[in-house]
Amino acid sequence: MTTSERRYHGLDIGGSKIELVSYAEGDELRELHRERIATPGADFAEFVQAIQGLIARADKAVGARALTGIGLPGIIDSASGRQLSSNVPALNGRLVVSSLQEALQRPVAIGNDCQCFALSEAQGGAAAGLPTMFGAILGTGAGGGYCVEGRLMRGWNGLAGEWGHWPVPAALLSAYGLPLLSCPCGREGCLERYVSGPGMSQLHRQLGGGDETPLSIVAHAQAGSATAGKTLEVHADLLGQALASLVLALDPHAIVLGGGLSQLAHLYEKLPGAVQRHLFAGARTPPILPPRFGDAGGARGAALLARQQLSDQQP
Template sequence: MAKLMNTRAPTLLCADIGGSHMRIARVTPDLNLVERRQIATPGHDLTLFVDAFSQMVHQSPVGIEAIHLSLAGLQDPETAECNAANIPCISGIALAPLLSQKLGMTVRIANDADCFALAEARAGAGMGHDNVFGIILGTGVGGGLVQNGRLIVGRQGLTGEWGHGPLLRRGDRDYPYLACGCGQSGCLDTIGGARGLEKFHFWRCEEVRSSREIMTGWLSGEPSCQRTMEGYIDLLSDALAIMINVTGASCVPAGGGLSTVDDLIEALDRAVRKKCLCKTATPIIVKAKLGNDAGLIGASYL
């Protein structure tokens, strides 16, 4: 399948707004990111945030008509209000209209996991698949759903949030019942990301280990790490099998820090393909291809 080109790129800037840094670049039609810039995110002062962002945009040498943002947070598609735990100054603010007015150009915003999924579906590991569910295994878990090349944002921008919704029960012998950042308890997110894995390992084996150490221990055959990883892969593959049954996704590109461990992706894929209803010899859970630039590239397709 030919690479999908973004024909709007010459007049489009893309930005990746995280809790610590904002990155901006122009995306060329062949998906090269040029004129890159990065500054610290002023997370606590809206005026500083808007000024810093505007300054980055104004440094662009070509006539920019639009800017698309991948945001470490959510945007309600009805009200345009953002919710970003790590960038408190924009929470509750309709950021796209505000920036659009200030900059005099079209501004579109989407969640960073959604931009990741869109990028992988259109130009990465999910190319050629109609139904792509992109997952982030990072500090926590996130995800985004792309069907027929189109991002499914859903009500309040929440589609693809497979890490939330109580999954575990109080008193479970195999898993801890932990409070989640979303206000509920027992969500997959309490165990599924790197911090969750560390908590789970402590709960199961009473050892304080980093997620990296747990992975290394698992791969070198340490019994405690194997015990943890067995439960971890079992739980994640349960949730992913359900997601695949519900969405019909035929490709699940995985990004985020934990996804760099090949054995983890392969183990998850094997477990998921045993559990989901659709039987296939082709891997479903695969490593993402676009790395750290997925957010910027995905934003270009908004």
């Protein structure tokens, strides 16, 4: 099989569904096959068997034993190789990578779902052609990935991009009268507890509002609600500070938003100014962009990760 004929499978694994998309390599990845199943979330053996079935059917559909990339929720412990903090209970504490490589009888490239999102937006997505980019997920949590020249940077622990677990500055918590919230990661004050989708809803409750979704909060703010307007103001300031820290640490040429909050139009209007307020004079806020692929980019990013792993292994 020549390079131009290579096939890739990308799997995006979530708490409720697994999506597999198969691609042929060319100037851009060309979709050949797609299948979606419910995630077997409780039993690990059932989970592995489901992945085996997906890959077997995909291999048959594309006529090749394709290279495989997988986007997983959570992180992999660098010392033990075990999966941590996953929203798929069957995976927590398991040796997912080695188990899947044994079951599939091939190398498997694995990154978290946020890293796969970033890679997809860096190659052919909203940040295509830029020297560097950061993909910032704002969904049920807050995570991301950093790409240089279209390549995902993983880091020593494979954690590059985990900005959601940076702490909110104490001065901002004090300024807005916000409590120090515990995070499932085991620490307190992590950004994702305040700037994610559930984080925005939590902010709204803390500021005197009811139990509302981000879409509802935006709608009420547009209708003139002072409390909802305050929630959006505080949320934008906290998020602006976080993204300003990303600019100071990585200086990306663009920040691409992903996850459910990336669909909120006001963020693209408010965030550039909110970021700029937290930067020193002379530092510029990079473009803050909506995603091209969004949630559909997870499987595509996983396939691109498999391609990147292959190129890393070649002399």
